[in-house]
Amino acid sequence: MVARAIVVLLLLACVTISGGAWAISERELLNNPEQIHDLLADEKIAFEEVPNPHWRADACVACHLEKAVEDDKMPPLRTTDYNGLCGNCHDPSLVAEYIHAVDIEPPDEFLDRMPEDFLAALDRGGGVLTCIACHDLPVHCDESSFEQAEINPLFFRGGPYSSRTDLCFNCHDPEDYERYNPHDQITDEGELDTEQCFFCHNVTPNRSAAKSIEDVTFNVVEDLKKLCTGCHPYSPHPGGSWFGATGNKIGGGPDHLKVPPEKIRRRLEIMEAESGTVMPREPGTGSIFCATCHNPHERGVQFIRKADIGADGYKRLRRGKFEICLACHEM
Ligand code: HEC
Ligand code: HEC
Ligand code: HEC
Ligand code: HEC
Ligand code: HEC
Ligand code: HEC
Ligand code: HEC
Ligand code: HEC
Known part of the structure; x- marks a missing residue:
């Protein structure tokens, strides 16, 4: 905790001394993703400077408090509010926009259709749709699976899919579905x-x-x-x-x-x-x-x-x- 507080102070000091843009290293941003919103709002960093932590061995701390110590044990997440965790960098007004509504509880007919691992991810998200319902983070958490970035770059759950709508049909009924x-x-x-x-x-x-x-x-x-x-x-x-x-x-x-x-x-x-x-x-x-x-x-x-x-x-x-x-x- 103390260590983190110091990093934050250094970060702020760095911003103040230099007067802003380009002064904050990628490493500091990865260590302090919670700051990114404010830094963008204050124009201390530009959108392009938001670091991409995906498919990288050295950026686990963007989401986890530490890098894994023991095999297959999950290092603690910064927060289990998944939408908030991703939202540090993926607010619609920031890096990019995601296309799907979240925080919704699927109706029964969806639950009947959804495969086991989608249901389990729904549960971990508190019964509502969160980013992890469709994006399967562990796929990109293990260095030995990084080559999957070639075939499943957006780490879709159950992916890779040959067509985008195949992902949708895990939950939506293909019969009455048409891309809007x-x-x-x-x-x-x-x-x-x-x-x-x-x-x-x-x-x-x-x-x-x-x-x-x-x-x-x-x-x-x-x-x-x-x-x-x-x-x-x-x-x-x-x-x-x-x-x-x-x-x-x-x-x-x-x-x-x-x-x-x-x-x-x-x-x-x-x-x-x-x-x-x-x-x-x-x-x-x-x-x-x-x-x-x-x-x-x-x-x-x-x-x-x-x-x-x-x-x-x-x-x-x-x-x-x-x-x-x-x-x-x-x-
Ligand atoms: C509506 C106007 C517009 C159209 C259409 C357009 N551009 Fe540009 N393009 C710009 C502007 C403005 C810049 C930025 C110039 C600057 O900042 O000095 C730019 C910059 C670029 C640059 C960066 C190099 C440079 O000159 O600064 C490239 C390369 C480029 N355009 C290629 C293309 C290509 C290829 C197309 C067609 C697919 C295209 N542009 C269509 C307006 C346009
Ligand atoms: C973009 C955020 C993000 C990054 C970067 C990230 N993780 Fe994760 N990781 C998560 C989330 C979220 C989960 C939990 C997913 C879930 O419950 O579906 C997770 C799960 C895990 C798990 C448990 C895997 C399992 O099968 O249950 C391990 C181990 C792990 N991460 C290690 C790492 C390591 C090591 C790195 C760096 C190489 C890393 N993560 C990078 C977000 C991330
Ligand atoms: C530290 C900032 C940060 C965090 C935290 C983060 N992302 Fe990203 N993510 C990025 C950036 C930057 C990109 C590249 C997008 C761009 O350049 O427009 C990206 C790209 C992606 C992509 C596209 C694939 C790729 O590799 O480019 C997906 C999907 C994605 N993020 C999902 C998530 C999810 C889900 C979470 C939460 C578990 C998350 N991200 C957390 C910064 C972040
Ligand atoms: C300067 C002109 C220009 C601007 C501005 C521009 N586009 Fe395009 N866009 C193009 C051109 C040219 C192509 C066709 C590229 C090709 O076929 O090689 C294209 C292709 C596309 C396609 C088809 C992609 C595909 O997979 O074939 C989409 C969708 C699109 N643009 C959306 C957007 C959106 C959304 C924006 C604003 C965020 C935008 N464009 C801004 C010139 C532009
Ligand atoms: C219902 C499934 C679903 C959920 C839930 C979901 N996504 Fe996505 N996401 C997708 C799909 C599908 C695409 C690919 C979009 C395309 O190709 O048009 C995508 C693409 C992305 C991208 C890359 C494209 C971009 O807009 O830059 C990012 C980043 C991303 N999602 C982040 C998130 C985050 C953050 C959340 C949680 C707030 C989230 N997603 C929730 C299905 C989902
Ligand atoms: C993990 C399950 C899941 C997946 C996968 C999924 N959806 Fe959804 N989607 C839902 C739920 C739940 C709702 C809310 C339905 C309701 O309340 O009737 C919804 C609602 C929608 C809506 C209407 C609401 C809105 O404003 O967004 C659209 C459009 C939609 N989804 C498109 C898609 C597309 C396109 C895909 C594939 C790229 C997709 N969905 C994948 C679960 C999912
Ligand atoms: C996907 C977004 C989108 C939708 C849907 C849309 N518009 Fe537009 N409209 C725009 C944008 C962006 C402009 C400004 C660019 C332009 O002038 O074409 C515009 C401009 C216009 C203009 C002024 C055009 C000119 O330049 O003289 C008219 C008229 C118009 N829209 C009518 C309509 C009507 C009628 C509908 C519904 C049937 C509609 N639009 C649906 C995005 C949209
Ligand atoms: C609600 C979702 C939605 C919105 C918002 C939207 N589009 Fe589209 N757009 C689509 C769909 C669906 C298609 C048809 C895709 C297909 O048939 O391949 C499409 C097709 C396109 C294409 C042709 C792509 C191709 O490969 O031929 C362009 C370019 C495009 N849109 C630009 C825009 C622009 C510019 C705006 C904003 C003014 C916009 N769209 C807003 C859903 C959307």
Whole structure:
């Protein structure tokens, strides 16, 4: 306890002396994951500095109070509030967003379907869904099983799965299950499905009156990528990799979600006018966001032709896969 208090003090001292970013080592963060929220909030560290403790022999202390001393005995966890343990780094507003609701008690028909090890994990979580229901941590706790990272990178319980939905069917009934698609906005009868708009908009946009992004409102304030990242986990992209969707680990790649410098902004405006497309920026900040490049609507929802382009096209891109780069970059 005393030792930990000293580490925390050192950590704080380090922050104060240097005045912030880049001064805190990964090791200090791994030793003090409970501090990460505050450090991020105070902008003492950047998101990219949150250390990834997974599949590593030297980062057990991010979750356990010590490294295992004896074989197969579990070193004590920092907390058995599993959602809180993971939440030190995985708060929706922090590293990434997880797609599934937690803290729910499964209805009986789910319990009847769930395999033994899912039921046991549910019990350890206090009878409600926690992160450990689907993520099987021990898989990545033992160095001798690290090679499984290749085939089961998200350490899914019962994994690896060849399809993401196979995981879901441990609990959900395949019969009435369909992956929810908010881009499906026009019914089979050809009518606008206004319920779907509420996935992203807080008021159904008036399609005749709306002339641009400035004329519609959203469910989230400020950071509009949050409209998408709950279902489409984001890491530096494009050029980076999409893990989850592809099973890939984090890759490099430019961070495009930023306010474009003057030169790029001017080129973009010219290219928008020349090509007759819109590539909207986030109102307020002027930042590039997901819908700058992707059109989240179904074809035909937008009355304005240039706002309709890209809807339902290849990867919903507003311009071709390569042309889109030229909207902002000269080559
Ligand atoms: C990201 C958090 C995290 C990291 C990092 C982590 N563990 Fe764990 N570990 C857990 C959790 C949570 C459990 C309990 C899971 C459960 O009850 O389903 C666990 C369980 C265990 C167990 C019991 C295994 C079993 O079969 O029941 C051992 C032993 C263990 N961890 C050792 C380690 C060691 C050694 C490391 C470092 C190489 C490590 N862990 C890294 C979170 C972690
Ligand atoms: C010390 C911080 C930290 C803690 C604690 C932590 N994670 Fe992570 N986790 C990360 C980072 C960083 C990444 C990489 C994500 C990124 O770069 O967007 C990651 C990635 C993941 C991934 C994707 C697989 C991978 O290897 O990239 C899963 C799944 C995951 N975490 C689940 C959990 C669960 C479940 C817990 C709780 C038992 C947990 N994490 C606790 C920091 C943490
Ligand atoms: C460990 C069991 C379990 C697994 C695995 C699981 N779910 Fe669930 N899911 C639940 C429970 C329990 C509920 C709440 C059901 C209820 O109250 O009727 C739920 C609810 C949902 C809901 C509606 C509630 C909401 O807002 O999230 C969706 C959508 C969903 N799950 C999608 C998925 C998908 C997609 C997968 C696979 C990637 C999946 N689930 C895997 C247990 C599970
Ligand atoms: C998955 C999220 C999402 C859903 C669902 C969604 N929208 Fe949007 N909508 C956005 C985003 C992001 C923008 C800003 C980018 C843009 O202008 O296309 C936007 C902009 C708009 C605009 C202004 C377009 C322009 O640039 O002129 C209209 C009109 C609109 N939405 C109508 C709708 C209607 C009607 C529905 C329901 C049928 C709907 N949206 C459902 C995310 C969504
Ligand atoms: C509720 C979950 C959900 C939300 C929120 C959501 N999407 Fe999607 N998205 C989906 C589903 C489901 C698909 C269809 C996947 C498929 O058929 O492969 C999809 C498809 C896509 C695709 C095409 C992927 C491909 O491989 O062709 C893009 C691009 C996309 N969404 C972007 C966005 C953007 C941008 C936003 C935010 C404005 C957003 N999505 C919000 C669920 C969601
Ligand atoms: C019902 C099952 C389920 C539960 C419960 C669950 N996850 Fe996941 N998680 C998934 C699935 C499925 C994916 C892969 C998503 C994809 O490929 O689209 C995933 C992906 C992730 C990722 C990597 C993708 C990303 O968004 O960065 C992290 C991190 C993660 N989960 C953390 C958590 C944490 C933390 C919790 C507990 C608060 C949790 N998960 C609870 C099923 C679950
Ligand atoms: C600068 C433009 C740009 C921005 C900004 C952008 N994307 Fe993309 N995205 C692309 C391109 C280009 C591709 C197609 C890559 C390919 O097919 O090689 C793509 C592909 C995708 C796909 C399909 C992935 C797959 O597996 O094929 C999804 C989903 C997606 N983006 C979602 C998002 C989300 C969510 C955001 C915001 C967090 C976002 N994109 C921001 C350009 C962008
Ligand atoms: C909406 C405008 C926009 C689009 C579209 C776009 N970029 Fe960028 N890109 C930017 C901005 C802004 C930066 C950051 C420049 C800076 O910070 O000086 C950037 C940076 C980069 C960088 C990092 C190197 C550098 O110049 O700083 C690469 C590489 C890159 N983009 C490649 C691509 C590729 C490949 C595509 C097409 C898939 C693409 N970009 C599409 C706006 C865009």
